[in-house]
Amino acid sequence: MTAKYPSVRRRLPAGLFTLSLALAIAADPAAASETADDTAAADDAAQVEGGSYGGEIIVTARRRSETAQDVPIAISVVDGEQIDNTGSFNVGRLTQLTPTLQFYSSNPRNTAVNIRGIGAPFGLTNDGIEQGVGIYVDDVYYSRVASSTFDFLDVAQIEVLRGPQGTLYGKNTTAGAINITTNQPTFDFEGKAEVSIGNLDFKQAKAAISGPLSEWLAARIAVSSTSRRGTIYNVTTDRYIQSQDNIGIRGQLLWRPADNLDITLAGDWNKQEAVCCGSVFVRTGETQRPLNRQFAALAAAQGYAFPSENPYDRLTDLDANLNAGNEIGGASLRVKWDLGPGMLTSVTAWRYWDWQPENDRDFTGLPIVTRSQNPSQQDQYTQELRYNYTGDRFDFVIGGFYYYQRIETQGTEGHGPASSRWTINPSNPLSNDPSVLGGLTAINTQYLKNTSAALFGQLSWKITDQLTIQPGVRVNYVKKDGYYRRLVFAGDGSPVTADLTDAVSAARLAVFTPQEYAPSFSDWNFSYDLTATWKAARDLLLYATYAKTFKSGGINQNGVPNGADGDPILAAATVKPESVDHYEAGVKAEFWDRRATFNLSAFRTDIKNFQANVNNGQFGVLRGYLANAGKVRTQGVEFDFSVRPSERFRAYANGAYTDAKYERFVDAPCPPELSGGSASAPNCDISGQRLPGVSKWAFSFGAEANAESSLFGQDGQFYLGYDGSYRSDWSSNPSPSAYTWIEGYSLSNFRAGFRTETGLDIFGWVRNAFDQNYLEQLSVGPGNTGLITGLPGDPRTWGGTIKASF
Template identity: 60%
Template sequence: MRKSNPTSLLIGALLATTAPATPAWSATADNAPEDAAANAAADPALPGDILVTARRRQEAAQDVPLAISVLDSRAIEGTGSFNVSRITQLQPSLQFYSSNPRNSAANIRGLGAPFGLTNDGIEQGVGVYIDQVYNSRIAAATFDFLDVEQVEVLRGPQGTLYGKNTTAGAINITTRAPSFDFEGRAEITVGNLEFVQAKASVSGPLVEDRLAVRLAASKGSRRGTIYNVATDRWVNEQDNLGLRGVLLWRATDALDLTLSADYNRQDPECCAQIYVRTGATQRPLSRQFAALAAAFNYAPPSTNAFDRLTDLDSALDAYQEIGGVSLRAEWDLGPGTLTSVSAWRFWNWGPSNDRDFTGLPITTISANPSKQDQYSQEFRYAVTSDRIDYVVGLFAYHQRQHTTGAQEQGPAASRWLLNPTSANANNPAVLDGLRSENDILLKTTSLAAFGQLSWHVTDRLKLQPGVRVNYDRKSGSYEAVVHTGTGELLVCNPAPTNSVTRDQCATLPPQSYSPKFSDWNISGDFTLSYEIADDVLGYATYAKSFKSGGINLAGLPLDANNTPILSAQTVKPEDVNHFEIGLKTQFWDRRATFNVAGFWTEISDYQATVTNGQLGVLRGYLANADKVRVRGIEADFSVRPVDSLSLYASGAFTDHEYVKFVDAPCPPELAGGTAAQPGQTPSAPGTPGGISPANCDISGQWLPGISKWAFSYGAEYRLPVALLGLDGEAYAAFDGNYRSKFSSNASRSAYTDIAGYSVANFRIGFRADDRWDASFWVRNAFDEDYYEVLATQSGSTGLVVGQPADPRTYGLTIRTRF
């Protein structure tokens, strides 16, 4: 079969492009957008330069040869995008999935993290940076933004300047700096679902021209969107608190020291996944969901997930704290600037879940509280000159994470989880009270040296090579101690002959192992950019990147003697080859911006989710798929045809597949049956009591979480008016987004595809004198029913559960500056 050439395909695709496809905000707002009332909130088409730090130095976004989206504070506030999840509605290439804060994933162009898997020993492929500090846990992205000035979404590998785990891109969040003029801000929002959110910040000098401080706080709460009939309570609520303090000391005219501290807390009753549908598996019919539910005279409170009802009988909690302290020094030294960023971050996680997703006592306890500390130090020296710009640096990072978990089975577990051929399947006492207590420890150390150079060959032609050398060392331990319902220690090695013990061992096997991993890696990139004309920049990039190898810390598959298969305890690094070409343009007196990029990314040893054959094991583990490929086209267009009207449209076309993954987990319709023996032909999908393959070849299938088409679009119209004695402007705005169908399972299943959907948001308001802004807003205005994520119940029962997205919400927001 003839193979396509990546470069020729991308060039052809770009030439054929006539529709826009990604962020409209990146060439839009003014340099100092908050100093003029004309620079209205969420206006993505104002002339001027947005300043970004994507290359670790300040420059105009349109001059950066990189696919980058920028949201300033007014765009964030104006569209109600108060966290990373909300930003996905404005950025078609950014995806964020979360069944709870710990089990979250931020992906860019569909890459970044294995879908739907919590495993302490792996890392994200999208780096989250807040004020230049790397946050190793994606849970940081679940908090509400606090006093944020700007969010940059960098698409494509960023490993040279941002580090090992940015194979898909980076999210670079910058908060407001202390000011030497007194200023303050306050905001209050009230809405349906008992939504209340308040934010405030104040800044000013402590010592004139030398010492300034900034303090900020936020508090928000909202009633849950799912009603639990078992507890008579609304769940999946919001309860967020944020505090931040920043001290700026201008020690000399050449040296600034910035000390920051922050604390964020969430304490919601969350996170419920509820009944969506059932689908036939290979398990015997008597052990599929309908028959099992009938045996217990059980029925879910509704079979329509958008009735938003559940009857979960285990406690739900998603308590977490995250925060830390950082010290940034910026010293003008010689021809450049020396920057030091020292940071300590912590994350405390105290969850409780109902892992069987029903009102039956199957798994009565599922909780994995965790605590993490991380320390990082970065030194950078950046120089800008007429012919040569460069950044060189060193980075060191250490992380320690300790998780102590518990899982306990209830009286319904035997019938629900045990192999139907077992004589114990109908004996509740076999699994009732079976309890596994886990102790999981992870230590990670990373060291790196990096550099990137930009050579101005001519006034229009630039060459930009970069390289990063990285060392990783990880060590961990996993220990699961299991007791039976009578309090006896469960021993599973050697393999027991007693059927009761054998079934207990198949459900919650005790195991202990201590994985280790270390490796050196070299990342690099090379970019050629050419200023074709004024305000027209073309670029081409090749990047060789990697995502750090990992260790499995969620339990391993066991051999016939119930001994952990140690060959599965480590996972190889991902090896990334990335090609990209792009064009960045402004025209019509800079009233219009059109940017387009085409990319081709191939990953060898892709870190993917696999499963073992033990029916009672609720979590899979990591392994390497041979190869995946993601390629596509993105573009964005924004325009201000007249002073009173701004328009934008963005979109992304993404083609994606497992190029080679021959030993993947099978989808639910092929799981749960008798294991195929050599020479046996597996049964057709969804054959009750059939023969299931040991694994499946999903080469050529979709990757999870990626829509082929994604768009965002919007408009704002402004009209000068006077109201209550204030001169200002009334405005009406709209923003919307669309995503086509995508898979919500590691191996694509007919039961877990999420249908395409579109969401429309509206707002009307009045702003005056750059001091007051009041708006009424409606999100999901047409009350679109759609799912954020779908999943399957353990044990191949055929139950599919999911999280319905927010229904229509509306409210009033008032902001003031003083």
């Protein structure tokens, strides 16, 4: 669980909540939720304290308002105040607070959010499948994981539900859900503003204002802007990369024509224009290629060397244009109608996503791959209708959900004058002719239409005051239709087709192969779960859960392997659904007159037909495609502890042991050390090896002490806070490689300041206080040359923040 830092009580906004799932982002020990089943209930719950440091935390994980200690789900919660205090303004930052949440991003599109080691395949994003961690904001499903890279905007609370949530939240939550609720319009005038500055030219400003427009109409508007210089210096372009440049705005109108009816219209727009995304040299490793085709020999042949072989010098020399233009927005209409016996909720939403990237896919300063960009545009429409009833012995929720998505992508990849010598075998005379591959270009076109509909229901039967049985079911239908075409052109503009047999064309076809196919997939699936809860004492809850759920099947949208006849292997164009069996047991306890909280959960998740990412070693033959691994298993133990002996001191510690591995994957892509040679096996058996991105051990811990005092005539508190995290080593390649293990590391963050009861807060902060060198990700360079590049984590950063509210 988790918490809220200050001892000041927080008023929860009325009429927020319940919807189809939880959002993409996640957090630490946390805070109070809001949204009651009706406005009056929300007001009754408004005066609560909570957070990772203990206290009562109100959540809506089961579509109704209840304390987190009464919910038979492993759940972490973080409120907006803790986000601000810890500088955790996006999902990547929040992973330091929540041990079982993993976040990896080489750019906004290629981002993975996982819980307990599962959720999304590790590697290039494929539009043809679902994510395994559902992301929701104010009851609206965000299907693009790129949304998790944006700054949080006027957030009231984030709930992270660990484990499958398929009954209430759908086919895209086999690993869990992240539910974000924003602050809602109020009929009392209020506002807040926050400004932060720091090193690396960090600047951040946030503001929100809310109040009545009439007796029945209220409005709220919030804005946020973040900018920061990059952390890696590009010696070729004489500029820093990996910068931050985010802006967002959110507006809401609440119409309350009657006491039992709330209608909320909301719209948001968010844009990123970062100089991003690149990497630095980390190491090389021997592959199965001949020595004259490995990185050292190829680089020496062109007189090339990286600007530094120490990744923590943070130097690169990428020569292609870099851009990560990312725009997301939409609108929603939410109706909440209190019918007396229950609450009827309707959520109608439209969202769009526009992605404009430019990358350097050879990872070097040589003009090998000079263009690599796959801009995409998405439109998404959702409709959910839900009825929630709460009674003395029975609670239930029933509903339906409809989803339509269309994605269009236009890709361009082009090679430069250094490609012939780098890509073609040096024994081939064509390797000395820059015109063979110079200017070679692939034009990719693809689209996806994704339609799904579901009916769901969950019942809580209070057999006795102590024993509750909770069954749930969901029936889901999905249909996906796709199209993929790749056309190839030589540097002179002439088409390169598969029927050409001359030596020059053969060399070009070894890099880019034309391809066209139109995959289609449709399926029904039935998810269900059963939870038994035993309230052994007022402050002691025990629960056990079994869930059978699915992640829907999909289609490969990035190309598939060709067969011996040169045609696409259509059997690889579709991917089977994942079938998930999940077992979990837990205990939630409060003691020491509720000054301390301890929660413990143990889980095991078995997945058949796990959707794994498979990467081809060549530059452009195949960017990556999906295949089904035989079986994956993740199991472990998690704990959350918080203590608050007095209003002057509080502390928390959370930890997780996660054992996630491939139980059976006999035809996986081989790691680089076993790839590249003519005698290399086309596939490797990696059964029994660890899943990528998962640390066996992960912890977060922190404390805050305060003392009442006054400053400049203002009564308040001086405070000192600390938040630390640790994670053990993990693999950064889908097939574990000796070259891509990232060592474990620990990070420490401090803050100190003064806050008043009138809403003024002034504090200084330092993140990664001991300037720990660590890597966020390692990548295998193309072509099996043995090149390994990486992304260093942020160095020590420091600054100050001023917040005010009224």
